[in-house]
Amino acid sequence: MEKMEKNESHAISLLVSNKPGVLIRVALVFGRRGYNIDSLVVSPTHDPRFSRMTIVASGDLPTLWQIIKQLNKLVDVIHAHDHTGEIVVERELALIKVKCPADQRTEILQITEHFKGDTVDLTEDTIMIQVTGSSEMLDSMMVMLEKFSIIETVRSGKLIMARGHEST
Amino acid sequence: MQKSKKKLKTGADALLECIHKHGVKYIFGHPGGAAIPIFDALVGSPLKFILTRHEQGATHMADGVARATGRAGVVLVTSGPGATNTITGLITSQMDSTPMVVITGQTITPMLGLDAFQEADVSGISYPVVKHSYLVKNVHDIPRIVKEAFYLAESGRPGPVLIDIPKDIASTLFEPNYDVAMDLPGYHVPSHGDPVAISQAADYLNKARKPLLLIGHGTVIANAGPAVRYLAETMQIPVTNTLLGKGGFPETHALSLGMLGMHGTAYANKAVVGCDLIMSIGSRWDDRIVGRLKDFCPDAIKIHVDIDPAEMGKMVVPHCSIVGDARLVIEELNTQLKKGDTTDWIKQINRWKKQFPLSYKKHGGLKMQYILDELYQMTKGKAVITADVGQHQMWAAQFCKVDHRFHWITTGGAGTMGFGMPAAIGAQMARPDALVVAVVGDGGFQMTLSELATAAVNKVPIKVLIMNNRYLGMVRQWQNLFYDDRLSGVDLEGNPDFVKLAESYGIKGFRIKRNAEVHKVLAAALAYREGPCVIEAVVEKEDNVYPMIPAGAAISEMVLGPPKKKMAKPVGST
Numbered sequence: 001m002e003k004m005e006k007n008e009s010h011a012i013s014l015l016v017s018n019k020p021g022v023l024i025r026v027a028l029v030f031g032r033r034g035y036n037i038d039s040l041v042v043s044p045t046h047d048p049r050f051s052r053m054t055i056v057a058s059g060d061l062p063t064l065w066q067i068i069k070q071l072n073k074l075v076d077v078i079h080a081h082d083h084t085g086e087i088v089v090e091r092e093l094a095l096i097k098v099k100c101p102a103d104q105r106t107e108i109l110q111i112t113e114h115f116k117g118d119t120v121d122l123t124e125d126t127i128m129i130q131v132t133g134s135s136e137m138l139d140s141m142m143v144m145l146e147k148f149s150i151i152e153t154v155r156s157g158k159l160i161m162a163r164g165h166e167s168t
Numbered sequence: 169m170q171k172s173k174k175k176l177k178t179g180a181d182a183l184l185e186c187i188h189k190h191g192v193k194y195i196f197g198h199p200g201g202a203a204i205p206i207f208d209a210l211v212g213s214p215l216k217f218i219l220t221r222h223e224q225g226a227t228h229m230a231d232g233v234a235r236a237t238g239r240a241g242v243v244l245v246t247s248g249p250g251a252t253n254t255i256t257g258l259i260t261s262q263m264d265s266t267p268m269v270v271i272t273g274q275t276i277t278p279m280l281g282l283d284a285f286q287e288a289d290v291s292g293i294s295y296p297v298v299k300h301s302y303l304v305k306n307v308h309d310i311p312r313i314v315k316e317a318f319y320l321a322e323s324g325r326p327g328p329v330l331i332d333i334p335k336d337i338a339s340t341l342f343e344p345n346y347d348v349a350m351d352l353p354g355y356h357v358p359s360h361g362d363p364v365a366i367s368q369a370a371d372y373l374n375k376a377r378k379p380l381l382l383i384g385h386g387t388v389i390a391n392a393g394p395a396v397r398y399l400a401e402t403m404q405i406p407v408t409n410t411l412l413g414k415g416g417f418p419e420t421h422a423l424s425l426g427m428l429g430m431h432g433t434a435y436a437n438k439a440v441v442g443c444d445l446i447m448s449i450g451s452r453w454d455d456r457i458v459g460r461l462k463d464f465c466p467d468a469i470k471i472h473v474d475i476d477p478a479e480m481g482k483m484v485v486p487h488c489s490i491v492g493d494a495r496l497v498i499e500e501l502n503t504q505l506k507k508g509d510t511t512d513w514i515k516q517i518n519r520w521k522k523q524f525p526l527s528y529k530k531h532g533g534l535k536m537q538y539i540l541d542e543l544y545q546m547t548k549g550k551a552v553i554t555a556d557v558g559q560h561q562m563w564a565a566q567f568c569k570v571d572h573r574f575h576w577i578t579t580g581g582a583g584t585m586g587f588g589m590p591a592a593i594g595a596q597m598a599r600p601d602a603l604v605v606a607v608v609g610d611g612g613f614q615m616t617l618s619e620l621a622t623a624a625v626n627k628v629p630i631k632v633l634i635m636n637n638r639y640l641g642m643v644r645q646w647q648n649l650f651y652d653d654r655l656s657g658v659d660l661e662g663n664p665d666f667v668k669l670a671e672s673y674g675i676k677g678f679r680i681k682r683n684a685e686v687h688k689v690l691a692a693a694l695a696y697r698e699g700p701c702v703i704e705a706v707v708e709k710e711d712n713v714y715p716m717i718p719a720g721a722a723i724s725e726m727v728l729g730p731p732k733k734k735m736a737k738p739v740g741s742t
């Protein structure tokens with residue numbers, strides 16, 4: 001029988017040295033095991049020597065554990081940690097451009113309001129919405145907007161931070 | 169006269185000074201445009217540069233230094249093709265965790281990424297095959313980077329480190345500050361293991377009736393041999409070693425089972441199948457030794473000691489894992505032992521040893537086994553033996569027992585043909601008083617044979633024992649056993665006359681053709697100290713290495729000799 005492999009999504013946070021090439025070294029660890037990176041955010045930290053990476057990737061769990069150990073082995077990685085299942089604050093931002101003729105404006109604005117989004121650009125027949133929340137919430141909003149023909153979307157990728165005194 | 173003129177140096181000067189300060193004697197390599205400033209700085213440097221005929225040879229020589237001493241070997245090459253020629257040597261070192269520092273010249277910084285002449289993105293290419301790599305962008309970083317490079321290469325789980333230096337950086341004048349701190353916030357070297365895990369291991373060991381120690385390269389690297397020996401002797405535990413674990417525990421010891429795995433001894437493999445506890449000390453449960461993973465010691469308690477946390481659970485999932493330096497961990501463990509009773513187990517093992525010894529036919533055609541057995545009897549473990557890759561390597565591992573650390577040098581993880589002879593050159597240069605013998609196949613030898621010139625020029629007194637079976641023997645063996653003897657791409661027709669070849673380099677050549685000549689010729693070659701020598705042994709063309717566990721099969725499926733029925737194609741890797 002074929003082995004059932006559950007592909008779960010995991011959010012991994014890395015603190016890395018702020019140097020050229022680090023991103024490639026990190027990506028190679030995933031690539032070597034055939035693990036797909038779904039989203040990746042790199043940003044500076046308050047300490048200019050380090051950067052923060054938040055990676056969402058999906059695949060089987062044992063491989064992921066191995067990948068995290070391999071990441072921690074990289075000299076430029078200060079630490080790598082899987083936050084899945086932990087209580088963390090999780091946010092993502094999306095910009096969504098939707099076709100919006102005047103007669104549909106009200107409904108689109110209602111949806112936007114429901115998801116606590118903002119209108120950041122408006123033309124005769126388009127609207128750009130900015131929305132922040134959990135990735136799941138953003139997904140739900142996208143579903144609601146689908147029937148209005150979405151022109152394009154840009155999502156920031158997931159950001160996570162551990163609560164309280166825990167470090168990310 | 170000018171007052172307090174600052175001591176300005178070029179980047180290249182500082183680089184070499186840092187390397188010299190680290191205690192390095194030799195640099196192996198090959199020059200080129202982008203590295204000329206560094207070669208210029210070599211003039212007048214106390215470092216001795218060894219010109220190799222190919223950059224791959226340089227890496228294996230440096231690796232030979234590393235494996236003969238435990239200290240990093242150093243390579244210096246030019247940019248582009250010079251640098252890419254080191255990749256095979258880097259992966260060879262990386263797979264076997266040996267310390268090496270490779271310095272590559274690079275195009276000038278303003279030309280980086282612009283397809284300059286002989287430009288290659290060397291640090292980029294290197295990522296998958298190094299422990300770490302650097303591209304130097306600021307001359308002031310050189311002292312820190314060199315310090316870090318050697319520390320990374322030699323500490324923890326050792327490995328190769330690459331430093332790519334643009335030509336303009338190497339030429340820049342600056343005032344070096346050698347007294348710099350390292351900046352490695354992401355690098356931690358485990359030392360003492362977790363005490364809870366160690367007492368758990370002690371508990372398991374104290375209860376085991378049929379325990380087995382499996383020692384790997386980590387035992388050798390960490391110099392854990394004496395501690396392992398104390399453990400084995402106190403508890404009366406038999407010890408088996410991996411190909412690279414040779415030298416971690418005396419193979420002549422009554423408790424030694426020699427090498428396990430694909431071509432290991434039958435008794436070592438039977439002990440693996442029969443044990444109730446197996447403790448790996450510095451081995452990574454490589455697929456060559458565990459065979460089919462799900463059938464590997466299903467009922468035995470598994471304990472894993474390794475300095476690399478990423479090895480834990482990678483192959484075998486252990487009951488108890490201890491991350492730490494093998495010597496420190498075993499020394500701590502040794503304070504918690506209660507003597508168990510393994511008498512029956514040892515008796516069983518001794519029966520296996522009697523019943524299934526390593527053997528070969530002593531009459532008939534000339535066999536590699538006989539030559540290696542004789543070589544071993546004549547050198548009695550005093551020689552440093554390097555081995556290339558193939559049948560000769562496996563037979564050397566079987567018949568040349570190793571008792572001491574740093575007396576056995578071969579490429580395990582990568583299995584790089586062409587490694588053996590240059591590695592012997594490096595080992596011999598690092599240990600001038602040692603008797604160094606390279607055991608190589610006619611195939612692998614021809615991959616780096618140009619380094620005979622390096623041996624000749626530097627009068628490096630290695631003995632190169634070429635096992636000439638006119639075949640890529642190990643591949644022929646697989647085709648013979650698993651592919652209906654449909655030989656394909658394995659006939660080495662066109663081999664040169666190896667004795668004449670040696671002589672053309674001014675190297676002494678010997679030849680063995682018959683059994684009766686083996687002892688005499690080996691004796692003459694071993695006594696020859698005026699420089700390198702080559703011994704060509706014209707051996708039987710077709711012979712197969714046994715015991716053998718087909719790749720991907722369970723250890724219990726080991727075959728001891730020519731199989732009576734056709735064997736299935738192996739499912740395991742290569």
Ligand SMILES: Cc1ncc(C[n+]2csc(CCOP(=O)(O)OP(=O)(O)O)c2C)c(N)n1
Pocket residue numbers: 556557558559560561582583584585586608609610611612613635637639640641642643
């Ligand atoms: C660089 C490289 N290429 C190919 C191989 C695959 N390979 C493994 S053993 C072997 C044959 C080696 O032949 P030889 O050196 O004559 O040794 P023998 O097995 O005959 O003793 C080959 C081709 C390898 N290990 N390394």
Ligand SMILES: [Mg+2]
Pocket residue numbers: 558609610611635636637638639640641
């Ligand atoms: Mg051969």
